Amino acid sequence: MSVPQLRMESTKGQIGITTTPPVQEIEQQPADLEIQQPKADLSIETIPGKLTIDQSQAWAHMDLKPISKRIEEFAQRGYSDWLDGLSRMAEQGDELMRIENGGQPIADQAKENGEDPMLELNIGFVPSPFSVKTNYEPPKVNIDWQVNRPIIESRINKPIHGYKPGKVQIDMKQWPSLIIDVTGQEIDQKK
Known part of the structure; x- marks a missing residue:
């Protein structure tokens, strides 16, 4: 089975x-994003330097004077010589007035009035040192500036999002x- x-x-x-x-x-x-930068504001002011030269004393030492100066000097010298002459004549008159005191005032006065004075010779430099005067003022510079801040503009863009489900x-x-x-x-x- x-x-x-x-x-x-x-x-x-x-x-x-x-x-x-x-x-x-x-x-x-x-x-x-936009950025703008304005330029800085700048100002410069310059005061130029100044140089002055005075050589009138050097020209005078070289006897190169303007006519106005010569006229002034001649007038001064004439006035001074007149005062010296006046003083000398007054003194000689006083000496002649006292002739009885002795001495030879007439001969002494004739000799004094007849002779030229002694010339003095001396060594000198023409023009004399430091006769040219100079003066200098340095220049001045003033600088002024102003900084301008940048202009910034920004816009944020949202993200583009795409989703396809599985x-x-x-x-x-x-x-x-x-x-x-x-x-x-x-x-x-x-x-």
């Missing part, structure tokens, strides 16, 4: 998953199955 057997054959079910990934796009535009699709790739088969089913029919 044969014993019936169950034979089972099964196939596992399989799931198929198809995914579409999400897509995200972000684009950031740079900010709009998908997940689930299918049955293989359906499960179960096959049951009975074998050895010969039954004794004699009984």
Whole structure:
């Protein structure tokens, strides 16, 4: 007698998953920026230097004088010589007035009035040192400036954001199955 057997054959079910990934796009535009830098305000004021040279004393030492100066000197010398002559005549008159006191006032006065005075010689430099006078005033510079601040204007641009969601699709790739088969089913029919 044969014993019936169950034979089972099964196939596992399989799931198929198809995914579409999400897509995200972000684009950031740079900010709009405007910068202006005004120039600094600068003012410079210059007072020029001044040099004065007075060489009139050097010209006078070289006997190169203007006519007005010569006239003034001649007038001064004439007045001084007149006063000297007046003084000398008064003194000589007093000497002649006292002739009785002795001496030879007439001969002495004749000798004094007849001879030229002794000339004095001396070494000198023409023109004399430091006869040219100089004066110098240095220049002055006044600098004034003002710094101007920059003008900055900025505009922020929002980001451009794009998003496409992903998908997940689930299918049955293989359906499960179960096959049951009975074998050895010969039954004794004699009984």
